[in-house]
Amino acid sequence: MANALAGRLGQMIKARDLRAGVAGLVAIAVVTGALRAFQDEPNPTIAALLLLLAVLVTGTLASLLVSIVISITATLAFVYFLLPPFEVWSVSDPQHWQALWVFVGVAIVASRLSAVVRKRTRDTYAYK
Numbered sequence: 001m002a003n004a005l006a007g008r009l010g011q012m013i014k015a016r017d018l019r020a021g022v023a024g025l026v027a028i029a030v031v032t033g034a035l036r037a038f039q040d041e042p043n044p045t046i047a048a049l050l051l052l053l054a055v056l057v058t059g060t061l062a063s064l065l066v067s068i069v070i071s072i073t074a075t076l077a078f079v080y081f082l083l084p085p086f087e088v089w090s091v092s093d094p095q096h097w098q099a100l101w102v103f104v105g106v107a108i109v110a111s112r113l114s115a116v117v118r119k120r121t122r123d124t125y126a127y128k
Contacts, residue, residue: 059110
């Protein structure tokens with residue numbers, strides 16, 4: 001019984017990571033597309049906060065690896081599509097590097113916190 005439960009839990013975790021990763025990518029695409037479609041020069045602060053929200057939500061739902069991939073993807077979308085000069089792989093402003101580290105840091109913290117909560121929940125149910 002315990003092995004079957006552990007196997008199903010492992011499948012659910014993988015499925016949850018896949019769903020969270022896809023949702024994170026969709027959120028990044030929607031935010032980036034909407035900001036570029038409705039504004040000639042999107043406000044970098046608003047763009048960063050919206051992308052950070054996508055990273056935070058993904059970090060709470062997915063594993064650390066998926067969270068870091070989403071944070072790097074959000075940073076690349078931010079640099080390429082939302083910061084002038086647009087559609088150029090150029091990070092000339094040190095604040096843009098800070099944005100990368102903030103995205104990665106938020107992903108790590110959110111992922112770790114949610115992992116601890118999930119583990120404690122599993123332990124609680126296993127104890128009962």
